[in-house]
Amino acid sequence: MSQQNAAEAGSAEFASPLSAIVSSAMDAIVCIDEQQRIVLLNPAAERMFGVSAQEALRQRIGRFLGSQFQTVFDGHIQAFRRKEKGNRQAVGLGVIGGLRANGEEFPVEAFISQVITGGRELFTVILRDITRGTNSERALQESEQRLRLALETGALGFYERDLMTNRITVDSTWRATMGLPEGDPGPDFAAKSILGEDRDRVLDLISRAFEPRLQEIVGADFRIVRPNGEVRWVAGRGRVVFDNSVQPPKALKFMGVLQDITERKSTEIALKETRAQLTQANGDLEKQVEERTASLVDANAELEAFCYSLSHDMRSPLRAIISFTELAMDNSSQKLTEVSRRFLHQVIMAARKLDRLIQDVLAFSRVSRMKVELEPVDAHELLQEIISERVEFQAPAAEVRVEGDLPQVLGHAASLTQCFTNLLSNAVKFVPPGTKPRVRIYGETINDKARIWVEDNGIGIEDSTRAQIFTLFERGREAKGYEGVGAGLAIVSKAVERMGGRVGVESEPGRGCRFWLELKPGKKSPNLNLTGS
């Protein structure tokens, strides 16, 4: 039988009261044969697709479908044909894309059913144009379009369950993810695939999506078990589409997407482990720091004990050496030769020097360990005080002048006193024999630093030794023959360091030197002056 004949036969079949119903139906009704060629269409279909029956007959129905729906449609036809004979009721295809003759695409809701007539299979497709559908239908279209876009760009598996017909639609990505390459997933497959441990949590969440008041998109990361037993991590997102034109809103379909995140998850887990290890390592480190701090505190306490012993136990024998020698000299002054007297005098001098050394080491270690709290110090006042307390800084022994107003500095009064005392002692000490020491003290502020200069008319310091003079027990070559052990400037340097400042010297041998001491300025901001008036 030719196709022409088949169409006529089909027409003849409907030449009955039924044909009147078909002709006047609001929905488009299209009959196709097993090659999907149109054998019959009603006027509603003609209007919908913008063609006459004459043009449409014997065309493949694909001509009137959006290209991306052709395969979907084919799939449905194939699936339909595989079904049991007795179970061929009409089935909804959901919303698919129709194509008008003028090229316009439009959404149609499609149902398909099958009739056997004259031993031939014919399919009846009922199409309803939903372009001018309800708001909820439009929203549905939009969300579907968004969803499809998301699917295409995000390698997402798609799952849809029509709540009216219970029909489940999934795509190939979803199948691949779930490990179900073929066959109908069935209504329970998805839920049963969720790993037992995660199932309640996920189903609970999905039940939220069915809450008409919320109408929210739900999502969770969870594990699924593939039919082959393999466990995968997936990220699932889903929502229920409601018809909000009725009260209460009616749930129409559940749509969900699924993404395999096993790789990401294992990275996450690895990251978590790494983080845990890091935290552990951190803890270990902190413990180590604590232990080291404790051992430092111990070491400090030991140093303290050592210094204590130095000052008390070591000075005691020195006292004995000096005193006994002196007593012996007094006692036997008549019997001693001049040479013996000189030798014994050397013993005393050496012992006294050692005593000085010990005291300087103590002073140095004291400055190193002293608690230094910075506060604004009036350098001018401090220097005047120091000068007034020592005759060697006053006329006629020396001429020490403080010029202009010295800047206020941020320092520690006791440490600063030590610094200035040592600098002034050096200034008046290291002068050529017969020269009267003249010392100028003046200040300046450079780049937010307060600098105080101590300039003398002494012997000066050679370039080669300038770097060493701030080291404990290092003295310049010029210092030979002058009293002292080389601790004064080391103490100054250490004290200044503790106050967060710097110290330095400029010198020309034979023409004196200029020591400078630099600290943060001790600003007296009126805003910070809390003492008030």
Added chain:
Amino acid sequence: MSNLPILHVEDEEHDVLFLQIAFDTAGITNPVQVARDGQEAIDYLCGIGRYGDREQFRLPCLLVLDLQMRGRGGLDVLRWLRQESGLHCLPVIVFSSSGRFEDMEAAYRYGANSFVIKPTGVQERAEFAKCIKDYWLRFHQWPREPGVGTR
């Protein structure tokens, strides 16, 4: 001038000798009693143990007190002394090897009357002894309760 003894609390043998020589040089005639540590000093002042005989071990008019000693140190003696009625005003010169800030601060807090760093040489020591003679033994006054320590 009183002829009551001076109690020198010192564990270093040569320091005992040096101060005695300095006292002699300065012409101090008061007898010097020696306690070798803090405990002995307290025993002496209480008149107990081997210091039970108050005739022989009379209460001193001045304490010269070393701080660092084996056993109980100078600060222990000071703390105890200042709570003893009849003795709490006894003049005490702390005589120490070092002028450590913390030591000085503690000594004064516990009631020392003076803090002196042990002189190194014979001559300085003699000068110090002279000061003791002229000031502490001559002009310095303190309230002594009659009969205390004479039992």
